[in-house]
Amino acid sequence: MNKLSPLVRFRSIWNPDEPNMKWMITLLLLFGVLSVVLAVGIGPVAVAPVTVAKIVLSKAPMLRDAIPITWTQLDENIVWTLRLPRVLLGMIVGASLAVTGVAMQALVRNALADPFILGVSSGAAATATLGMLFGVFAFFGTYALSISAFLGAAATIIAVYAISRVKGSINITQLLLSGVVVAMIMDAITNIITLSAPNALGLHNAAFWMSGSLAGAKWGYLTLPLIVMIGCMMVLMTRYRALNALLLGDETAGTLGYHVSRLQKLLVLVASLLAGVTIAVSGSIGFVGLMVPHMARLLVGSDHKRVLLVSAPLGGILVVWTDVVARIVIAPQELPLGLLTALIGGPFFIWLLKRKPRI
Amino acid sequence: MKLQVENLNYSYDASPLVADIRLHVKQGEFVGLIGPNGSGKSTVLKNVYRALKPDSGWLAMDGEDLQAMKPKALALQMGVVGQENTVPFDFMVEDIVGMGRSPHKRLLEGDRPEDRRIVAAALAQTGMAEMARRNYRNLSGGEKQRVLLARALAQQTELLIMDEPTNHLDIYYQLQMFDLIQTLGVTVLAAIHDLNLAALYCSRLYVLKAGRLHRAGTPEEVLTPELIREVYGITAEVAVHPATGKLSIAYVPAGMAQREAALVR
Numbered sequence: 143m144n145k146l147s148p149l150v151r152f153r154s155i156w157n158p159d160e161p162n163m164k165w166m167i168t169l170l171l172l173f174g175v176l177s178v179v180l181a182v183g184i185g186p187v188a189v190a191p192v193t194v195a196k197i198v199l200s201k202a203p204m205l206r207d208a209i210p211i212t213w214t215q216l217d218e219n220i221v222w223t224l225r226l227p228r229v230l231l232g233m234i235v236g237a238s239l240a241v242t243g244v245a246m247q248a249l250v251r252n253a254l255a256d257p258f259i260l261g262v263s264s265g266a267a268a269t270a271t272l273g274m275l276f277g278v279f280a281f282f283g284t285y286a287l288s289i290s291a292f293l294g295a296a297a298t299i300i301a302v303y304a305i306s307r308v309k310g311s312i313n314i315t316q317l318l319l320s321g322v323v324v325a326m327i328m329d330a331i332t333n334i335i336t337l338s339a340p341n342a343l344g345l346h347n348a349a350f351w352m353s354g355s356l357a358g359a360k361w362g363y364l365t366l367p368l369i370v371m372i373g374c375m376m377v378l379m380t381r382y383r384a385l386n387a388l389l390l391g392d393e394t395a396g397t398l399g400y401h402v403s404r405l406q407k408l409l410v411l412v413a414s415l416l417a418g419v420t421i422a423v424s425g426s427i428g429f430v431g432l433m434v435p436h437m438a439r440l441l442v443g444s445d446h447k448r449v450l451l452v453s454a455p456l457g458g459i460l461v462v463w464t465d466v467v468a469r470i471v472i473a474p475q476e477l478p479l480g481l482l483t484a485l486i487g488g489p490f491f492i493w494l495l496k497r498k499p500r501i
Numbered sequence: 502m503k504l505q506v507e508n509l510n511y512s513y514d515a516s517p518l519v520a521d522i523r524l525h526v527k528q529g530e531f532v533g534l535i536g537p538n539g540s541g542k543s544t545v546l547k548n549v550y551r552a553l554k555p556d557s558g559w560l561a562m563d564g565e566d567l568q569a570m571k572p573k574a575l576a577l578q579m580g581v582v583g584q585e586n587t588v589p590f591d592f593m594v595e596d597i598v599g600m601g602r603s604p605h606k607r608l609l610e611g612d613r614p615e616d617r618r619i620v621a622a623a624l625a626q627t628g629m630a631e632m633a634r635r636n637y638r639n640l641s642g643g644e645k646q647r648v649l650l651a652r653a654l655a656q657q658t659e660l661l662i663m664d665e666p667t668n669h670l671d672i673y674y675q676l677q678m679f680d681l682i683q684t685l686g687v688t689v690l691a692a693i694h695d696l697n698l699a700a701l702y703c704s705r706l707y708v709l710k711a712g713r714l715h716r717a718g719t720p721e722e723v724l725t726p727e728l729i730r731e732v733y734g735i736t737a738e739v740a741v742h743p744a745t746g747k748l749s750i751a752y753v754p755a756g757m758a759q760r761e762a763a764l765v766r
Contacts (some may be wrong), residue, residue, distance in 0.1 A: 149563075158591075159593060159634060199704075200504050249588050253589065253590065254587055278586065281581060343730055380608055380609055381602075383603050386592075386600060387600055389588055389589065389592075389605055390585065390597070390600065391553075391585040391587070392582075393518060393547070393550075393552040393581075393583055393585050394583060394585050396550070396552060396572060397550050397551075397579070397580070397581035397583065398550075398576055398577060398600060398601070398603040398604060399572045399573035399574075399575070399576030399577070399603055399604035399658070400572055400573075400603070401572050439591065443591065443592070443593070443596075444590040444591050444592050444596075445592075445596065
């Protein structure tokens with residue numbers, strides 16, 4: 143039997159032309175779990191990773207009695223009530239934003255698309271604040287905020303897409319400029335609302351919507367984003383061939399047997415759902431949707447089947463660790479998470495812009 | 502009748518781009534669409550492969566209403582080599598060609614050895630086998646064109662629609678591509694710029710001028726000095742070439758005409 147040396151096998155995981163997807167996914171998931179455990183332990187009060195793991199495992203019904211309690215109630219409160227929901231929310235938000243980026247990039251056929259850059263985050267934040275102020279969607283109960291953010295995201299994607307479409311194809315200059323302008327308008331609306339009605343909006347102030355944060359995460363925040371993320375991921379995965387074909391152009395995708403306009407509507411819906419639901423819980427965290435799909439393509443090539451599978455865990459890990467930095471860099475104060483992602487993502491965007499001649 | 506187009510009209514912003522087009526392609530025919538720039542060749546083809554929606558007219562494929570067909574059903578019968586050739590992401594050549602297998606795939610179905618064999622064959626036929634693992638974005642215009650043709654071949658359709666399929670190729674590959682297409686025994690409707698190539702390979706030609714059908718017929722019937730002057734506004738000499746038995750067209754720019762008498766022969 144022909145056995146490959148460990149080094150060659152290790153190297154083959156990173157070959158973008160023929161990546162070893164089983165290894166890649168296994169490694170990413172392992173690293174994801176490890177990130178959660180480590181990230182939960184880090185903070186003003188440090189908790190050892192082993193203790194974190196024990197506390198989490200002790201919550202599982204069949205293990206409750208098997209694990210001796212060697213930690214204080216304070217540690218348990220910090221881990222279970224404060225940090226774990228926050229870190230898990232970071233995972234879900236990161237994965238959702240990364241997948242949103244993939245969907246939007248396929249829609250506009252350009253690697254520079256991202257919910258933040260194209261103003262979608264701002265649109266979602268604006269309608270979310272509007273919804274809170276006037277209670278328009280109050281009858282949806284707990285999900286009112288998410289639904290109003292979704293509507294704003296959808297309206298913005300459609301507007302930006304319509305503005306930047308010139309003679310049947312997306313004009314990249316129009317796309318970026320219309321994204322900037324729409325984002326400015328929407329941010330202005332958000333600012334006006336939050337400044338004029340501070341009490342009504344409670345925890346969610348202007349800074350939250352503009353620069354994103356995972357602070358104040360609760361277990362209850364996780365359900366809807368998780369369901370939406372898994373659902374959208376499945377919808378996209380079943381259509382990975384169509385997404386690939388779409389990159390060749392609308393006309394070509396049509397001649398390959400795809401219903402292009404239906405596909406585009408689906409992508410708008412998926413991207414708005416993901417962006418809206420995510421932004422409702424975390425505010426706008428920029429550039430994750432830009433950076434992560436690109437990193438995924440460097441690792442495994444452009445095939446959407448692989449890009450989607452790799453982007454989701456990669457986005458989660460990125461946001462979890464960025465949030466760790468946000469928590470500790472000026473402790474006991476906290477930096478808004480979105481500021482940090484912008485600090486990394488901005489230069490990344492410029493590099494992408496300058497790297498290759500635009501097509 | 503493989504492909505049938507009757508009374509096709511298409512306008513953009515209220516100005517008609519093509520009007521009253523009538524066009525038939527029989528099984529196994531190689532039909533050329535010729536005409537100057539802006540005469541509506543691409544517009545007609547785009548209406549045929551449904552990138553544009555006709556204002557009026559009847560289009561049929563094997564007698565079936567083409568506009569009512571499902572995208573996938575159409576893609577199994579009609580392969581298209583269009584003008585779109587930029588791909589803004591990194592894909593390997595064989596991935597691009599592999600996308601030609603899309604209409605044959607069910608939801609969630611993976612690539613089978615059969616698909617890989619078809620893709621490899623298409624790459625070999627177009628002379629791109631050695632480039633299979635190259636990045637599509639780094640190819641020259643001509644190489645891209647061969648990849649797109651390979652993709653259409655991998656689609657394994659009976660009808661090929663081609664919009665100037667060889668305009669970026671050097672003469673060697675122009676001849677090679679057309680030879681290949683001819684030997685495949687598929688039915689072809691192609692917009693062609695080069696009148697000599699059209700004369701060599703097409704069994705029939707449709708001539709477009711300003712969005713209307715100017716003439717139709719065999720190359721011998723159509724490619725006369727008079728028609729070339731009417732449609733393109735240039736002087737040309739047309740003769741049967743002894744080596745091929747096909748028409749050969751020589752263009753005579755006004756400034757270079759040395760034998761005035763020869764032209765009015």
